[in-house]
Amino acid sequence: MAMVIAALLSLAPEGAMAQGRRAKPPSFAAPVPEPRPRTELTPPAATPPAIVPAAPAIEPSANGGSDGDVAACHRALNEMGVRFAPAAAPEGQAQCRIDNPVRIEAISLDGRVVRLPDKPLLACSLALSLASFTRDITAPLARGLADDALVAFGTGNGFECRSRNRAAGAKMSAHGMGLAVDIAWFELTSAGRIMVERPATPVGARFIGAVRKAGCGWFTTVLGPGSDPSHANHLHFDRERRGRDGQSRLCQ
Structure with missing residues (x-):
């Protein structure tokens, strides 16, 4: 019997013999993508620093100055359209000294004239x-x-031989050297007079505030309402040297 079964199996087709056996999946290798070319990352360009306009340099006082210094300053005033007159230094006030004194009457701006009725020294x-x-x-x-034109402003006397805030024993005021001016009001063509102490309109208040803030870039000391009782009704601008390098500023 065993011999008969073996003979029958030998006659069966190969497909029949393969039934019941699990076919193996064909083996293949996945294609490998070509390598990408290396690219160098370029760092972003540095942002250029913001350009901040520099404040004007502090002009030193003429220190009694030579004839050349006096002539140069007068020439510069003429070129700027300033109506002025050379003045003599006040006498009998040895503790105070004003270098190259002038009285300003007006400033010409594009054909218009801004008046200084107090003619400060x-x-x-x-x-x-x-x-x-x-x-x-x-x-x-x-x-x-204010969409308006400046026509005048009040300055007081300018030079005044006295101590700071008129306090006894205090340091000499910049007014005692002719290096300070106090502006109590500005006059515009349409708006009229704007008082520093109490502007009558919001536009006037913004104008006074902007002038005061801008003054910190032009003068070494800027004081006004709120700084102290002595400056409650005017803006004080002076060019007295401050600090070791003369460039320090006090803005209050």
């Missing part, structure tokens, strides 16, 4: 600073914030 170096501040800051702010 100032050192010529401060007169130059005040004229340029009027031309480059005050008049443009009046136009930009």
